Amino acid sequence: MNARVGISAAALACVAAAAGAAPVLIDHRDADIAQQTAAQIDRAKAALHIAYGHTSHGSQLTEGMAGLVDFANGGGKGLALPADIFAWNDGGSGGALDLHDYALCNDVGYYPDWVVCTSNYLDDPANADVNVVIWSWCGQMDDKYEAGTLTNEYLAPMAAFERDYPRVAFVYMTGHVDIWDDADNKAACAAIRAWCATNDRILYDFNDIEHHDPDGAYYEYVNDDCGVYDGAGGTETGNWAIAWQTSHVQGVDWYECSAAHSQPLNGNLKAYAAWALWCRLGADRDRDEIADAWEERHGGMERFGGGASDCDGDGLTDWEEYVQDSEPTNAGPRFAIAGLVPTNPPALEFASSTGRVYSLLGCDDLEAGSWQAVTSRPGTGAAMRLADPMALHGVRAYGVGVSVP
Numbered sequence: 054m055n056a057r058v059g060i061s062a063a064a065l066a067c068v069a070a071a072a073g074a075a076p077v078l079i080d081h082r083d084a085d086i087a088q089q090t091a092a093q094i095d096r097a098k099a100a101l102h103i104a105y106g107h108t109s110h111g112s113q114l115t116e117g118m119a120g121l122v123d124f125a126n127g128g129g130k131g132l133a134l135p136a137d138i139f140a141w142n143d144g145g146s147g148g149a150l151d152l153h154d155y156a157l158c159n160d161v162g163y164y165p166d167w168v169v170c171t172s173n174y175l176d177d178p179a180n181a182d183v184n185v186v187i188w189s190w191c192g193q194m195d196d197k198y199e200a201g202t203l204t205n206e207y208l209a210p211m212a213a214f215e216r217d218y219p220r221v222a223f224v225y226m227t228g229h230v231d232i233w234d235d236a237d238n239k240a241a242c243a244a245i246r247a248w249c250a251t252n253d254r255i256l257y258d259f260n261d262i263e264h265h266d267p268d269g270a271y272y273e274y275v276n277d278d279c280g281v282y283d284g285a286g287g288t289e290t291g292n293w294a295i296a297w298q299t300s301h302v303q304g305v306d307w308y309e310c311s312a313a314h315s316q317p318l319n320g321n322l323k324a325y326a327a328w329a330l331w332c333r334l335g336a337d338r339d340r341d342e343i344a345d346a347w348e349e350r351h352g353g354m355e356r357f358g359g360g361a362s363d364c365d366g367d368g369l370t371d372w373e374e375y376v377q378d379s380e381p382t383n384a385g386p387r388f389a390i391a392g393l394v395p396t397n398p399p400a401l402e403f404a405s406s407t408g409r410v411y412s413l414l415g416c417d418d419l420e421a422g423s424w425q426a427v428t429s430r431p432g433t434g435a436a437m438r439l440a441d442p443m444a445l446h447g448v449r450a451y452g453v454g455v456s457v458p
């Protein structure tokens with residue numbers, strides 16, 4: 054008993070290291086609104102308070118998000134979600150997403166203005182609840198790459214903000230495409246992507262979305278109006294967005310919305326990708342691959358972390374405790390098989406949690422150690438039994454595995 058008390062006391066002081074977060078890379082593959090469930094959307098709305106700095110190109114996200122509300126209400130894309138589920142406003146009233154639009158001055162091309170502006174904003178107690186900061190480019194990304202200032206005026210200050218405001222998720226962006234400065238544009242995007250992927254950052258890949266139509270077709274030479282060219286600075290041969298809009302049904306496949314400098318479809322895709330971002334951040338804003346809702350139930354996101362972090366020092370990492378749904382702040386019960394039920398075929402019984410998948414593992418050769426999943430079922434939150442439908446007459450060893458889908 055004394056030992057248990059000691060472990061609990063140690064757990065109170067435990068703060069997980071911030072390092073080791075997984076990257077979040079949102080690109081054209083995420084520009085599919087049907088991927089998000091109502092539960093994920095609701096979680097994002099409950100968890101996020103977003104400050105967005107942008108000018109005209111960046112408004113494609115918010116204008117697209119505004120048009121999405123009615124499009125989804127009307128069953129566009131076959132969506133069957135509660136009415137107004139995609140609503141957003143400044144303050145998050147009425148169950149909407151809290152998005153402080155135009156909260157930050159100008160766009161991220163204006164250095165050092167954007168840095169000063171971000172600090173002032175986050176240091177203002179009125180904005181203490183803001184936990185996501187996202188900045189958009191307008192036109193300066195390729196110029197900064199060409200001038201050799203992209204690191205000093207963008208990547209390095211973003212990294213400094215991440216260090217100084219660890220409770221805030223900072224979202225990087227690539228800038229819009231630019232057929233008249235194509236080589237610098239592509240190189241700048243490559244630099245931002247490499248930085249985010251290598252250093253496990255959060256990226257909304259605005260540029261990548263503009264190189265793809267909704268079917269995933271890639272257009273190498275494009276301009277920000279979705280014009281397709283035969284080469285960098287070459288001749289315009291078509292427009293991927295207009296072509297797609299013309300061959301699809303408005304109100305069903307796409308919707309009208311303002312999309313500065315561009316076509317409505319581009320705004321649609323920007324909105325879909327934005328919601329993919331909000332849902333990812335809503336689920337795991339500190340990116341330790343442990344659901345934030347679970348961390349909050351057990352005392353807060355800061356207490357638990359990925360990798361070897363073991364808040365209660367009981368030998369199960371925080372991540373393992375999450376997967377098992379055991380107690381991460383004390384050495385209490387961990388996932389175990391309760392017993393063998395002598396049914397025909399025999400079944401293993403255990404306590405299950407929702408949001409987990411349980412697999413009956415079978416092994417016919419313990420020396421070789423070749424365990425295979427025999428059958429799997431989602432957890433019910435109550436006692437569960439798993440039986441081997443292919444039970445052999447010989448000897449087979451069994452275990453139960455648990456995972457988060």
Ligand SMILES: [Ca+2]
Nearest residue numbers: 337341343345
């Ligand atoms: Ca988390």
Ligand SMILES: [Ca+2]
Nearest residue numbers: 341354357358
């Ligand atoms: Ca955490």
Ligand SMILES: [Ca+2]
Nearest residue numbers: 363365367369
């Ligand atoms: Ca533990």
Ligand SMILES: [Ca+2]
Nearest residue numbers: 380381383384
């Ligand atoms: Ca534990």
